[in-house]
Amino acid sequence: MKLFFFILFTFCIAISQTTNLSSNTSEKFNISGFVISAKTGESIVGANVFLDSSDYGTTTDLDGYFILFNIPKDNYNLIISYLGYKEIKRPIYINDNVDLKIELYLKPLSIDEIKVLGDEIDRKKNFQISxxxxxxxxxxxxxxxxxxxxxxxxxxxxxxxxxxxxxxxxxxxxxxxxxxxxxxxxxxxxxxxxxxxxxxxxxxxxxxxxxxxxxxxxxxxxxxxxxxLKVTSREGNSKELSGSTSISALSAQFLAEAPIKNGAWILAGRRTYFDQLFKGTDFFFPYYFYDLQGHIYQDISSKKRISVSFYKGEDNLKWDDEFGIEAIWANNTVSINYRVFHSQQLLSNWMIAKSKFNIFTGLGRNSSEGIVEKDYIDDFTFRNDWTLYLSNDKHFNFGIETKNLNFNYDSSDNGEQVFYLEQSPIESALYSKYKISTPNFLLQPGIRINHFSNLTKKWYVDPRLQIKYFINDSRYLNFSIGQYHQFMSTLQDDFNPSVIDAWFATDNSVKPGSSQQITFGIEDYRKNDIYIQCEVYYKKLNNMLTFVNKAATVNPGTQFQSYNVLDSLVDMSNGYSYGLEIFAQKKTGRLNGWINYTYSIARKIFNQKEYYTNWDRSHVFNFLGNYRLSKKWDFNIKFTYQKGQPYTPILGYYIENFPPSEQTQEVIPGGRNSVRFPDYHRLDFGAIRHYNYRGYKIDLFVQVINLYNRKNPFTHDYIFGDSENGVDDDGDGIIDEDDEDIPIKNEINGFPLLPTIGVKIDF
CATH class of the missing domain: 2.170.130 (Ferric Hydroxamate Uptake Protein; Chain A, domain 1)
Structure with missing residues (x-):
């Protein structure tokens, strides 16, 4: 009922505002329309649209849509520009509301081109903070x-x-x-x-x-x-059939796209071939993955579009004959979207979607009967979003979202159940936000009301606020503050690196995760298309699920128990993080890329103890650059330096005896995450040679990871040797030394020097 009244109230406001806006004087009108690529028919995001010698201007949104309000009756020059396309300057006489569809044509960019037209419009219309x-x-x-x-x-x-x-x-x-x-x-x-x-x-x-x-x-x-992280698929080429294919030492990939009736489709796929390339050799590794990603749309009319997106991917590792290892995990998603422009000023988007993530892992001589984990999350989502363009300076957004979720986790050892949990909650939310621009400020307050059926307390309110202050046309101050809640998560393990994460829904045995964030920053746009941003932030985190191993080594016969609530598997932890980020970017020109530095602290509070998180890096420096030597050659480089990650040291060990004669060696841990691995740094390099052969664009690339072969440890384990087993356990060339009874530290490093070569062909 609360949901119904919220929707009704918000919709009434929207309709009343639309009615008021529609009653313009007879001498003022609106211009709206879409900007698309003449080559592919796809919408162009961020194109600048303005009336020459006036204050009327805006940028296109994700649909390529724009609207200019309350324009007096007169003659104007409408200008549309976007980097990499020819600028359009079109005389237009305004004596009524106008709807346009504008095609931009590609133009070749010179190697040193740095001009960015009308970028000031986007700076003042949108938030760039964080x-x-x-x-x-x-x-x-x-x-x-x-x-x-x-x-x-x-x-x-x-x-x-x-x-x-x-x-x-x-x-x-x-x-x-x-x-x-x-x-x-x-x-x-x-x-x-x-x-x-x-x-x-x-x-x-x-x-x-x-x-x-x-x-x-x-x-x-x-x-x-x-x-x-919002990823939007390309719509596909509605003008002609086109595509590309590539092959390298790691994988093969293809992409195809073409028009279909009043729309287009696009399909891309990729597969690795480790399992096929080295079959029958000493380098054989029985693992592969594939991805399949697609999108198709149809324009029902100039104002209505329906589209379908999907993704399917799977990782498959099966080493059952030799090691008894089997692991399969897969993502499958599909969505149907319906977009309607009810008027120049009112837009709605409707979506139904399904997303499923599956994990199967098995370990043992027969992996399907040994230590087995089977789990999945199944998500069915309905979402409805409305956008109301009130004026050139005011936008109102509201919407609803509901997720019907199903979580299943089943862990067993040789057929004996260790942990089983099945959950079927419903997560819902309704939101609204209002953006208003003044000569000196851009403001956007918002509120989100969350509902989670799995909890006794079901309603949670999250207020949000973003503010931008215009110092001048090229320098801005930014501020944001907000509260956030999370009702599903993976389990954090402070001792072991994560490979595959299973998801769990919050239940009444634990509290939902929450955070409060505050950010302050400045952005500066300089000559030669150089952008500089500096931000400081503070984030408080509450109620994170942290894994606790409750198996008793002194009583192995009772270590397996069947649990069905989260509290039996985890304890709650809190934390906080803060930092300073400095970022400089050059988007265009012969030399482009970015350079940045981050100082940050990330701490966790668990069982009344405070320590660094596994991923804390106090200092991080990155450089990412591309240099275009000529139209035929590109060179790229990436360098990263990070403070070493924290880990928990081993102070010693002891022998644990089990009757009648069994012994195990147990370690004595030091302070949690109290020491760090050596600092991490790595240099990657690549070169691309461009060819044009009979109308085909061909790129030949050679790239090298870890150019100077830096050994960057990210974890370690301990080898428990024996001074009487006739084996050189510590690898020093001497067999059965006395110190081989002591646990031997074995560091596990990241990527070694790793070259690759490949070719890509566009057709």
Whole structure:
């Protein structure tokens, strides 16, 4: 009932505002329309649209849509510009409301071109605090290492870390990887990475825009404590059949797109071939993954569009014959979106979506009967968003979202159940936000009301606020503050590196996660297309689920128990993080890229003890650059320096005796995360040679990870040897030394020097 009244009240406001706006005087009118690419028919995001010699101006949104309000009857010159396209200057006589569809034509960019037209419009219309947006052109120009990957590009931004070399998970401003809301065309993707960390799930050539909000995001997003990563698929080429294919030492990839009736489709796929390439050799490794990503749309009319997006991916490791290891995990998502422009000023989006993430792992001589874990999360989502353009300076957004969720976790050992949990909660939210621009300020208050059926206390209110102050046309102060709640999460393990994470819903045995964030920053736009941003932030985190191993080594016969609530598996922890981020970027020109420095602290409070999180890095420096030597050659470089990550040392060990004669060696841990691994640093390098052969664009690339072969340890284990077993346990060339009875520390390093070569062909 509360939901009904909220929707009714908000809708009445929207309708009344639309009515008031429609009653313009007979001498003032609106101009609206879409800006698209003449080559592909896809919408252009962020194009500048303005009337020459006037104060009327705006930028296009994600749909390529724009609107200019209350324009007096007169003759004007309408100008549309966007980097990489020819500027359009069109005389227009305004004596009524106007709807337009404008095509922009590509133009070749000179190597040293740095001009960015009308960028001041976007600066004053939108918030850039803690935010990075990358469009198609920028994504293609980002220097890539190994193979093009979205997450690895984002990890070179300030405030963004990874747990180790073998993970593409994003650790953002001290938050765990599960505290990021990751959306593909509005669909929640729960574990969007593959084993080994070289690839995330998304295929870069099929992406239209990436929008990362590292904190302080407004009320349209919720359910996570740290950040939002919104990935939008390309719509597909509605003009002609086109595509590309590439092959490297790691994987093969394809993309195809073409028109279909009043729309277009796009399909991209990728598969690794470790399992096939080295079959029958000493290098055989029975693992592969694949991704399949697609989008199709149809325009029902000039104001209505329906589209379908989907993603399917799977990792598969089966070493059952030799080691008894089997692991399969998969993401499957699909969504249907319906977009309607009810008028020039009122837009609605409707979405139904399904996302499922499955995990199966088995360990033992027969992996399906040994230590087995089976779990999944099944998410069915309905979402409805409304946008009301009140005027050139005022926008109102509101909407609802509901998720029907199903969690299942089943762990067993040789058929004996260790842990079983099944949950079917419903998570819902309603939100509104209001953006208003004045000569000196841009303000956007918002509120999100969350409901979670699995808890006794079901309603949670999250207020949000963003403020931008205009110092002048090129310098701005930013501020954001907000509260956030999270009702599902993975389990944090302070002792072991994470590979595959299972998700759990909050139940009455634990509290939902919550965070409060505050950010202050300054942004400065300088000559030669140089952008500088400096931000400080503080984040408080509450009620994080931290894994507790409750098996008793002194009584192994009772170590397996069947639990069915989260409290039997975890304890609650709190934490906080704060930091300073300095970021400088050059988007265009012969030399482009970014450089940044981050000072940050991330601490956890658990069982009344405070310590550094596993992912704390006090100092981080990144450089990512691309140099275009000529139209035929590109060179790229990425350098990263990080303070060593914390870990818990081993102070000693003791012998534990079990009757009649069994002995085990148990370690004595030191202070949790009280020491650090050596500092991490790595240099990656790549070169690309561009060819044009009979109309085909061909890129040959050679790239090297860890150019100077730095050994970067990210974890270690201990080898328990024996001074009487006839084996050189410590690897020093001497067999059965007395010190081989002592646990031997074995460091596990990240990537060694790793070269790769490949070719990409566009047709």
């Amino acid at each position: 935010r990075v947006k990358l469009n198609t052109l920028q994504l293609r120009n980002i220097p890539q290492i190994a193979e093009a990957d979205l997450f690895r590009s984002l990890q070179s931004l300030p405030g963004v870390l990874t747990q180790n070399d073998f993970s593409t998970g994003l650790v953002i401003r001290g938050g765990n990887t599960d505290q990021n809301l990751i959306l593909l065309d509005g669909i929640t993707v729960y574990n969007p990475s593959h084993v080994g960390g070289v690839f995330s799930n998304f295929i870069l050539d099929a992406i239209k825009e990436v929008d990362l909000q590292k904190g302080g995001y407004n009320a349209e997003y919720g359910g996570r404590l740290s950040s939002v």
